[in-house]
Amino acid sequence: MIVNIFCNFVAKDISMESNSKFDVVIIGGSYSGLSAALALGRAIRNVLVIDSGKPCNQQTPHSHNFLTQDGNTPANIAALAKKEVMQYPTVQFLDDEVVEVKGENNSFELITASGQQVQARKLLFSTGVKDLMPNLSGFASCWGISVIHCPYCHGYEFKDQITGILANGETAYQMASLIRNWTKQLTVFTNGKSELTESQLAQLAALEVNVVENSLVDIKHVDGYLDALIDSDGTRHLLSALYARPPFEQHCKLPKELGCELNDSGYIQVDEFQKTSVHGVFAAGDNTTRFRAVSWAVASGGKAGAIINHELIDEG
Numbered sequence: 001m002i003v004n005i006f007c008n009f010v011a012k013d014i015s016m017e018s019n020s021k022f023d024v025v026i027i028g029g030s031y032s033g034l035s036a037a038l039a040l041g042r043a044i045r046n047v048l049v050i051d052s053g054k055p056c057n058q059q060t061p062h063s064h065n066f067l068t069q070d071g072n073t074p075a076n077i078a079a080l081a082k083k084e085v086m087q088y089p090t091v092q093f094l095d096d097e098v099v100e101v102k103g104e105n106n107s108f109e110l111i112t113a114s115g116q117q118v119q120a121r122k123l124l125f126s127t128g129v130k131d132l133m134p135n136l137s138g139f140a141s142c143w144g145i146s147v148i149h150c151p152y153c154h155g156y157e158f159k160d161q162i163t164g165i166l167a168n169g170e171t172a173y174q175m176a177s178l179i180r181n182w183t184k185q186l187t188v189f190t191n192g193k194s195e196l197t198e199s200q201l202a203q204l205a206a207l208e209v210n211v212v213e214n215s216l217v218d219i220k221h222v223d224g225y226l227d228a229l230i231d232s233d234g235t236r237h238l239l240s241a242l243y244a245r246p247p248f249e250q251h252c253k254l255p256k257e258l259g260c261e262l263n264d265s266g267y268i269q270v271d272e273f274q275k276t277s278v279h280g281v282f283a284a285g286d287n288t289t290r291f292r293a294v295s296w297a298v299a300s301g302g303k304a305g306a307i308i309n310h311e312l313i314d315e316g
Contacts, residue, residue: 020048020116020117020118020119021046021118021119021120022046022047022048022118022119022120022121023040023045023046023047023120023121023122023312024036024040024045024046024047024048024120024121024122024123024124024308024312025047025048025050025108025110025118025120025122025123025124026047026048026049026050026123026124026126027050027098027123027124027125027126027127027252027254028050028051028052028125028126028127028128028251028252028285029049029050029051029082029093029126030051030055030078030126030128030285030297031055031077031078031081031285031294031297031298031301032126032284032285032286032297032298032300032301032304033049033051033124033126033284033285033301034049034078034081034082034085034301035081035284035297035298035299035300035301035302035305036124036126036284036301036302036304036305036308037049037085037088037091037301037305038081038084038085038088038302038305039301039302039304039305039306039309040090040091040305040308040309041085041088041090041091042088043305043306043309044090045090045308045309045312046090047090047091047092048091048092048093048094048118048120049085049091049092049093049094050093050094050096050098051093055074055078055128056128056129056130056131056144056251056286057074057144058074058075058144059143059144059145059224060073060074060144060145061073061145062074062157063077063153063294064152064153064154064156064157065152065153065293065294065295066293066294066295066298067295069294074294077294094112094118096112096113096114096116097112097113097114098110098111098112098113098254099111099112099113101123101254101258104279104280105121105122105279105280105281106121106122106280106315107119107121108120108121108122108123108280121280121312121315122280122281122282122308122311122312123280123281123282124274124281124282124283124284124304124305124308125252125254125255125260125268125276125281125282125283125284125287126283126284126285126287126297126301126304127250127251127252127254127255127285127287128251128285128286128287129248129249129250129251129266129267129286129287130248130249130250130251131143131246131247131248132246132247132248132249133246134244134246136216136217136218136219137217137218137219138218138219138220138221139219139244139246141219141221141224142219142221142224142225142226142242143246144224145223145224145225146158146221146224146225146226146240146241146242147166147219147226147241147242147243147244148241148242148243148244149243149244149245149292150292150293151178151179151181151182151243152293153292153293154241155179155181155182156182158182158183158240158241159182159183160182160183160184160185161183161185161240161241162183162185162187162238162239162240162241163179163182163183163185163186163187163239163240163241163242163243164186164187164188164189164229164237164239164241164242164243165179165186165187165188165189165242165243165244166189166191166216166242166243166244167188167189167190167243167244167245168190168191168192168194168195168196169195169196170200171245172188172190172195172196173196173200173203173204175188175243175245176188176204176207176209177207179243180207180209184208186208186209186210187209187210187211187212187237187239188204188209188210188211188212189212189216189229189231189237189242190211190212190213191215191216192213192215193213194211194213196211212231212237214231214232214233214235215231215232216229216230216231216232217230217231217232218230219242220236226239226240226241226242227239229242248266249266250262250266250268250287251287252287255268255276255281255283255287256268258278258281259277259278260276260277260278260281260283261276261277265290267287267288267289267290268283268287268288269288270282270283270284270288273303273304273307274288274300274303274304274307275307282304282307282308283304284297284300284301284303284304285297285300285301288300
């Protein structure tokens with residue numbers, strides 16, 4: 001199968017000769033990709049990592065809930081990880097763009113924008129997902145800073161502060177029930193007619209969670225830090241944080257074009273060993289799971305690296 005698809009992943013550090021051969025090519029060099037590269041480098045595997053340097057959390061000021069790195073910036077964590085991986089001489093990083101892939105297990109070929117041909121026995125996609133920002137002024141500028149997705153990653157920093165939830169129906173109810181653990185000053189913004197049931201509305205009222213149905217038109221902020229939501233009536237709702245779960249798409253279309261199955265939620269379907277439905281192709285990190293946290297990405301990448309090495313050994 002030949003895939004003519006542009007995957008915007010660019011890496012740095014080396015210049016390669018054409019027709020380079022690797023045990024593994026990792027597309028995406030953030031937390032899961034670097035974790036896999038570390039495991040494979042320590043297994044003395046020849047690895048190429050191709051990365052854009054533009055992770056989805058690039059706006060996020062601090063990363064939390066990750067032992068030894070709690071409160072560090074995502075960029076610093078990634079830089080430290082890459083420095084550690086680069087100590088292993090069999091791991092290389094390439095500054096280029098993937099434009100075509102063909103082949104099968106133990107015989108994949110990637111062609112780059114500069115015309116280089118890279119061969120690999122195994123592929124690992126740690127390419128993440130792309131969040132699709134709603135048509136709401138200020139949302140994108142605040143995303144990852146004060147408009148957040150996960151209370152375990154960011155909730156402690158906004159505990160006991162005035163907080164909103166941008167969601168509707170069952171999602172809004174579940175999020176409100178969860179996030180009330182961090183703050184009692186909570187309002188659900190359905191951004192249109194509420195889809196909450198009468199029972200859910202009654203339970204939220206009992207928890208003193210407000211529900212606002214007016215459409216939202218603007219987010220007022222300073223450098224990504226929320227000040228207020230403005231609704232269609234002109235009402236100004238003061239807020240410190242807003243939880244939201246915008247839709248997403250796969251950052252790279254290449255896995256799907258290769259035949260990798262996606263689940264009903266849009267994630268790459270993998271088994272417990274990070275194997276996709278295509279033999280020899282693995283995936284790890286945010287493109288495979290709704291658990292979007294650095295710790296989860298690192299864990300899945302390390303597991304993928306170990307399993308890939310075992311598969312290479314078994315196949316000789």
